[in-house]
Amino acid sequence: MNRNFTAVCAALLMCAILIVFLGSFAVAKSSISIAATTDDIVSDKVIYLTFDDGPSDRVTPKILDVLNEENVKATFFIVGKSAENRKPLVKRIYDEGHTVAVHSYSHVYNEIYSSAESLIKDIDKCNSLIREITGKPSSVYRFPGGSFGLSKKLIDAVTRHGMRYVDWNASTRDAEFYNPTPQQIYNAAVTTPVFPESIVLLAHDSTTKTATAQALKSIISYYKKNGYVFAAY
Numbered sequence: 001m002n003r004n005f006t007a008v009c010a011a012l013l014m015c016a017i018l019i020v021f022l023g024s025f026a027v028a029k030s031s032i033s034i035a036a037t038t039d040d041i042v043s044d045k046v047i048y049l050t051f052d053d054g055p056s057d058r059v060t061p062k063i064l065d066v067l068n069e070e071n072v073k074a075t076f077f078i079v080g081k082s083a084e085n086r087k088p089l090v091k092r093i094y095d096e097g098h099t100v101a102v103h104s105y106s107h108v109y110n111e112i113y114s115s116a117e118s119l120i121k122d123i124d125k126c127n128s129l130i131r132e133i134t135g136k137p138s139s140v141y142r143f144p145g146g147s148f149g150l151s152k153k154l155i156d157a158v159t160r161h162g163m164r165y166v167d168w169n170a171s172t173r174d175a176e177f178y179n180p181t182p183q184q185i186y187n188a189a190v191t192t193p194v195f196p197e198s199i200v201l202l203a204h205d206s207t208t209k210t211a212t213a214q215a216l217k218s219i220i221s222y223y224k225k226n227g228y229v230f231a232a233y
C-alpha cells in the first residue's frame with residue numbers, strides 16, 4: 001500500500017516536473033516570438049543621412065560613390081554659391097535619387113539672419129538655382145547652424161514661405177573636430193543619437209570633410225547591422 005502510495009506520489013511528481021518543464025518551454029517560446037516582433041520593430045527604425053554645406057569637388061563625389069555602393073539615399077542641403085560652378089555635380093546628386101534641399105545661398109550668418117526678408121531672399125536665391133538644375137524647387141530647408149536659438153519671427157517666416165525645416169538629433173561632429181580621423185567621425189555618428197527610433201544625422205560634404213567621406217561606409221554598415229532603414233526627405 002505504502003509502496004503504491006509512493007509510486008503514485010512519484011508519478012504525480014513526474015507530472016508536475018513535466019508541466020513545469022513544458023510551461024517554461026512555452027514561456028521560452030513566447031519570449032522567442034516577442035523577440036521576433038521586436039526585430040520587426042527594429043526594422044522600422046529610420047535614419048536620415050544629411051549633408052550640409054556642399055557641393056564640393058573634393059568630397060561630394062566620394063560621398064555619392066559610397067551611397068551608390070551601399071544603395072542608400074540621402075539629403076544634401078546645398079549652398080547656392082558653391083553650387084553655381086558645380087551644376088553638373090548637383091545634377092548628379094539629383095539624378096542618383098538623392099534629395100537636393102535648400103541650406104543657403106551665401107551661408108553668411110549676419111547677412112541672412114539680419115531680417116526675415118533677407119532670410120527669405122537667401123532661400124529663394126538658392127532655390128531658384130535648384131529649380132534651374134533639377135527642374136523643380138525644394139520645399140525642404142535647413143537653417144545654417146540649425147533653428148536652435150533663432151527667433152520665432154525668423155522661423156515663422158520660413159514656414160509661412162512654404163518651407164519645411166529640418167534640424168538634426170545626431171551628429172558626425174565633423175564641423176566641431178579639428179582635422180578629425182575617420183574613426184572619430186564614425187564614433188560620433190554611432191554614439192550621439194538622441195532619439196534612436198528616428199535619427200537625423202548631421203554631416204558635411206564641404207571641401208575639408210574628407211574624413212566624413214572615408215567614415216561613411218562604416219557608419220552605413222553600423223546602422224544597417226542595427227536594423228535601420230535609410231530615408232531621404
Ligand SMILES: [Zn+2]
Binds near residue numbers: 107
Ligand atoms: Zn551650414
